[in-house]
Amino acid sequence: MTNHVSLEDSVFALKERIKELSCLYRIAELASLPELEPAALLQQALNLVPPAMQYPEHACAHLMVNGVSYYSERFQASTNCLTAGISTQISSLGCLEVFYPDKQNLKFLPEEEKLIDTLAQHISLIMERRSIQENNAKLQEQLRHADRLATIGQLSAGIAHEINEPLSAILGFAQLVLAENPLTDNATADLQKIVNASLHAREVVRKLMLFSRQVPPKMVPVDINKLIEDGFYFLENRCAKQGVQIIRDLDPSVPSVIADPSQMHQVLVNLSVNSMQAMPNGGLIQISTRRIDNDVQICIRDTGEGMNAEVMQRIFIPFFTTKDIDQGTGLGLSVVHGIISAHNASIKVESEPGKGSVFKILMKVNSEESS
Ligand SMILES: Nc1ncnc2c1ncn2[C@@H]1O[C@H](COP(=O)(O)OP(=O)(O)O)[C@@H](O)[C@H]1O
Numbered sequence: 001m002t003n004h005v006s007l008e009d010s011v012f013a014l015k016e017r018i019k020e021l022s023c024l025y026r027i028a029e030l031a032s033l034p035e036l037e038p039a040a041l042l043q044q045a046l047n048l049v050p051p052a053m054q055y056p057e058h059a060c061a062h063l064m065v066n067g068v069s070y071y072s073e074r075f076q077a078s079t080n081c082l083t084a085g086i087s088t089q090i091s092s093l094g095c096l097e098v099f100y101p102d103k104q105n106l107k108f109l110p111e112e113e114k115l116i117d118t119l120a121q122h123i124s125l126i127m128e129r130r131s132i133q134e135n136n137a138k139l140q141e142q143l144r145h146a147d148r149l150a151t152i153g154q155l156s157a158g159i160a161h162e163i164n165e166p167l168s169a170i171l172g173f174a175q176l177v178l179a180e181n182p183l184t185d186n187a188t189a190d191l192q193k194i195v196n197a198s199l200h201a202r203e204v205v206r207k208l209m210l211f212s213r214q215v216p217p218k219m220v221p222v223d224i225n226k227l228i229e230d231g232f233y234f235l236e237n238r239c240a241k242q243g244v245q246i247i248r249d250l251d252p253s254v255p256s257v258i259a260d261p262s263q264m265h266q267v268l269v270n271l272s273v274n275s276m277q278a279m280p281n282g283g284l285i286q287i288s289t290r291r292i293d294n295d296v297q298i299c300i301r302d303t304g305e306g307m308n309a310e311v312m313q314r315i316f317i318p319f320f321t322t323k324d325i326d327q328g329t330g331l332g333l334s335v336v337h338g339i340i341s342a343h344n345a346s347i348k349v350e351s352e353p354g355k356g357s358v359f360k361i362l363m364k365v366n367s368e369e370s371s
């Protein structure tokens with residue numbers, strides 16, 4: 001008789017073990033499907049939990065990861081529950097919970113407790129691996145982007161240099177001839193066109209040189225707040241005509257940075273002009289400064305038309321523009337990028353079509369003030 005009972009017990013234990021193992025096996029299978037979306041993966045992993053329990057018909061489960069909850073079928077919360085945390089090495093992500101209905105008075109086995117812990121660990125590992133893969137992909141993309149910009153920068157530097165010399169000659173000689181007397185009115189008008197076209201070309205060359213960092217910044221301590229306070233009067237008038245309001249939100253305790261004031265002024269103007277142009281029917285430009293640890297952050301935020309991901313990918317590339325020919329040359333942000341790189345600072349953009357854009361610049365605090 002005793003024998004008979006223990007055989008039944010072993011069969012039962014074996015059946016439970018098989019359920020657990022097949023649950024773990026299926027989770028490992030899910031983890032090996034890289035194309036499975038995270039939400040689908042978590043839901044499918046969760047669906048495997050109740051069948052692995054001793055009373056699958058009564059068990060239900062809940063999984064919370066990064067604030068999003070997933071529920072198994074027939075989910076009903078109760079106080080009779082097992083919980084295990086989901087976490088990566090650095091942060092807690094959520095938890096996995098299994099419930100038996102209160103009124104059934106069912107008990108969890110110690111093996112089930114272990115199983116839930118193991119499942120939570122598996123899910124944590126899957127999430128951690130996924131986030132590492134995502135970060136790697138993002139980093140690769142940033143590297144590719146930086147690399148592309150560096151290559152275009154070298155090309156621009158070469159072109160700017162080659163064009164600069166003949167251009168100076170064209171401009172110089174045209175101006176010399178203009179000064180000759182007497183000239184026919186026609187000749188004067190034609191020469192004036194040559195001068196104007198050369199000046200335009202020289203401006204393009206200057207911007208290409210700024211983009212490719214051929215114009216070294218003249219570094220001095222700069223009070224960014226003051227630069228913003230002083231530098232926007234002329235823009236404010238233009239903005240007001242278009243129904244665009246500029247709001248300054250400057251943190252008075254922001255320390256100085258080491259920068260070229262005129263180049264930084266150029267950055268702020270280029271960014272604000274873009275914001276203004278993105279709001280043909282009016283809106284807000286908010287310029288703010290903050291200290292974040294050892295950096296000063298400058299934010300230029302607008303409530304304009306925003307950009308889609310495809311445009312955002314290309315905005316720093318010279319001559320990339322979505323505007324009409326008389327509205328933009330596509331050099332504004334290239335210049336911004338060149339200047340920011342030359343300052344060893346960084347610039348980031350976030351944008352949503354129809355909502356607006358924000359450009360965030362981070363510059364190191366002047367080390368004499370950083371204490
Ligand atoms: N604040 C902004 N809102 C929406 N789009 C922007 C903004 N800033 C830049 N862009 C996009 O980036 C492109 C490149 O900008 P930029 O280099 O300044 O050249 P341009 O202004 O001459 O077009 C713009 O044509 C526009 O599509």
Ligand SMILES: [Mg+2]
Pocket residue numbers: 270273274328330331332333
């Ligand atoms: Mg522009």
